Amino acid sequence: MDGGVARALPRRALTWPLLSPFWPARSATEHGLAPTFVGMKTRNGASLAMLLAVALVGCRDIEAIERVSLDDLDTTERARIDLGQRLFFDPALSADGTVSCASCHLPSDGGDDGRRVGVGVAGQEGRRNAPTVLNVGFKQHLFWDGRAETLEEQALMPLFADDEMAADRSTVEVYLAGDPLYPGMFAEAFPGMPPTIDLVAMAIASYERALVAPSRVDAFLLGEEAALSETEVRGMDYFRSNCAFCHDGPGVGGQRFARLGEEVPFPRDRQDDQGLFERTGDEGDKMTFVIPQLRNVGRTAPYFHDGSVETLEEAVELMARHQLGEELDDKTIADVAAFLRALDGDVEPALARDPFGDRGGTVR
Numbered sequence: 001m002d003g004g005v006a007r008a009l010p011r012r013a014l015t016w017p018l019l020s021p022f023w024p025a026r027s028a029t030e031h032g033l034a035p036t037f038v039g040m041k042t043r044n045g046a047s048l049a050m051l052l053a054v055a056l057v058g059c060r061d062i063e064a065i066e067r068v069s070l071d072d073l074d075t076t077e078r079a080r081i082d083l084g085q086r087l088f089f090d091p092a093l094s095a096d097g098t099v100s101c102a103s104c105h106l107p108s109d110g111g112d113d114g115r116r117v118g119v120g121v122a123g124q125e126g127r128r129n130a131p132t133v134l135n136v137g138f139k140q141h142l143f144w145d146g147r148a149e150t151l152e153e154q155a156l157m158p159l160f161a162d163d164e165m166a167a168d169r170s171t172v173e174v175y176l177a178g179d180p181l182y183p184g185m186f187a188e189a190f191p192g193m194p195p196t197i198d199l200v201a202m203a204i205a206s207y208e209r210a211l212v213a214p215s216r217v218d219a220f221l222l223g224e225e226a227a228l229s230e231t232e233v234r235g236m237d238y239f240r241s242n243c244a245f246c247h248d249g250p251g252v253g254g255q256r257f258a259r260l261g262e263e264v265p266f267p268r269d270r271q272d273d274q275g276l277f278e279r280t281g282d283e284g285d286k287m288t289f290v291i292p293q294l295r296n297v298g299r300t301a302p303y304f305h306d307g308s309v310e311t312l313e314e315a316v317e318l319m320a321r322h323q324l325g326e327e328l329d330d331k332t333i334a335d336v337a338a339f340l341r342a343l344d345g346d347v348e349p350a351l352a353r354d355p356f357g358d359r360g361g362t363v364r
C-alpha cells in the first residue's frame with residue numbers, strides 16, 4: 001500500500017489480506033486460458049489480484065478503486081474487451097432478435113434497466129431486479145442468491161434463460177460464424193481458437209471486468225478532500241461505522257451474504273423470494289441474499305431484490321431498521337443518501353458506446 005489509500009483511512013487502520021491473491025483469476029484459470037483481469041488496479045498500481053482489504057481493528061471498510069486506461073492494455077486484452085462489448089450489445093443473439101444484455105444492463109445509464117424486474121424476449125417479466133454490471137468484476141458472488149461465482153459462468157445463463165434471451169447454442173454459433181465482423185474479432189481476441197459459446201462467455205466477462213467506474217468518494221479516499229461536501233462526509237462517516245460491516249470492499253458490497261431482516265424481520269408479505277434458501281433448502285438461509293454493491297446506486301432505482309423500494313432514502317431507512325434495528329432521523333437519512341449518490345461514477349466513454357449505433361442493441 002502506498003500513501004494514497006492508507007492516508008485516507010483512519011489512523012488505526014491495518015492492512016488485512018482478506019482476499020486471496022488468486023480469487024479474481026480463478027474463473028479464467030478454470031477455462032484453461034490466461035486470465036484477463038484488466039481494467040482495474042489500486043492506487044499503488046497493483047492489479048486487482050493484489051487488492052488488500054483494509055479495515056479498522058475488528059471492522060470492515062470500503063475501499064478505493066481506480067481505473068486502468070484502455071490504452072495501457074495489451075492488444076489481446078483490448079480485442080477481448082471489444083468483442084465482449086459487441087456481444088453484450090447484440091440483440092441478434094436472442095431468440096427473437098430483440099433483447100441484448102444491454103437491454104437490461106445499460107452501461108451508459110447506471111448499468112441496469114430502471115425497471116422493477118427484468119423484461120426479456122416477448123415481454124416476459126422475471127422475478128428479480130436487474131443489478132448493475134458496472135464494477136461487477138469486484139463482486140465475489142453473482143446474482144441475488146449467489147448461484148454464479150464467476151462472470152464467465154454467469155454470462156451464459158441469461159443468454160439461454162427462457163425468460164431472458166432464450167438463445168440456442170448452435171443458432172448463436174452459426175450466426176457468429178456467418179457474420180462479416182465476428183470471425184475476425186474472435187481471431188484477434190482468441191488466436192487459434194474456433195469461436196464457441198465458451199469464448200463468447202470469456203469475451204463478455206472481459207468486457208464486464210473493464211466496466212470500472214470510480215467516483216468522487218474514491219477521489220476523497222485517495223486524498224482529495226474537496227471531492228466530497230460536508231453532508232456527504234457526514235453520511236460517509238455514518239456509513240463506515242454502521243453499514244460497511246456488510247457493504248464493504250472495493251464494490252462497497254458484494255463480498256458475502258446476509259439475511260434481509262437481520263435485526264427486525266422483513267414484512268411477511270414481502271418474503272415471496274427466499275434468496276439463498278431456494279437453492280440450499282437450509283432453514284438458516286431463509287431471506288438470505290448476496291449483499292449488493294452500492295456503487296452507482298444513485299442511478300439504479302428501484303431497489304432490493306424484488307425492486308419493491310422506490311427511493312434511495314427509503315432503502316436507507318429500511319436498511320437501518322431491518323439490518324441494524326435503528327430508526328434514523330431524516331437528516332441522517334439525507335446525509336447517507338447523499339454519500340451513496342457520491343458513489344456514482346462513469347466507465348470509459350468508449351466502453352459505454354453501443355457498437356450497433358442507433359440500429360438496436362438497446363431495446364428499452
Ligand code: HEC
Nearest residue numbers: 100101104118119120128129130131142143144158159164
Ligand atoms: C431480461 C433482462 C436481462 C437480460 C437480457 C440480461 N440480464 Fe443480467 N440480470 C438480470 C436480472 C433480473 C439479474 C438478477 C437475477 C437474479 O439474481 O436471479 C441479472 C444478473 C446479472 C449479473 C449478476 C450481477 C450481480 O450483481 O450479481 C450479471 C453479471 C449479468 N446479469 C450480466 C448479463 C449478461 C452478460 C447478459 C447477456 C448475456 C445479461 N445479463 C442479460 C436481467 C437481465
Ligand code: HEC
Nearest residue numbers: 243246258260262289291292303304305315316319320323
Ligand atoms: C447485515 C448486513 C447489512 C447491513 C448492516 C446493511 N445492509 Fe444494506 N443490504 C444488505 C442486503 C442483504 C441487501 C439486499 C436486500 C434485498 O435485496 O432485498 C441490502 C441492500 C441495500 C440497498 C439496496 C441496494 C440495491 O441495489 O437494491 C441499499 C441502498 C443499502 N443496502 C444500504 C445500506 C445502508 C445505508 C446501510 C446502513 C444504514 C446498510 N445497507 C446496512 C445487507 C446489509
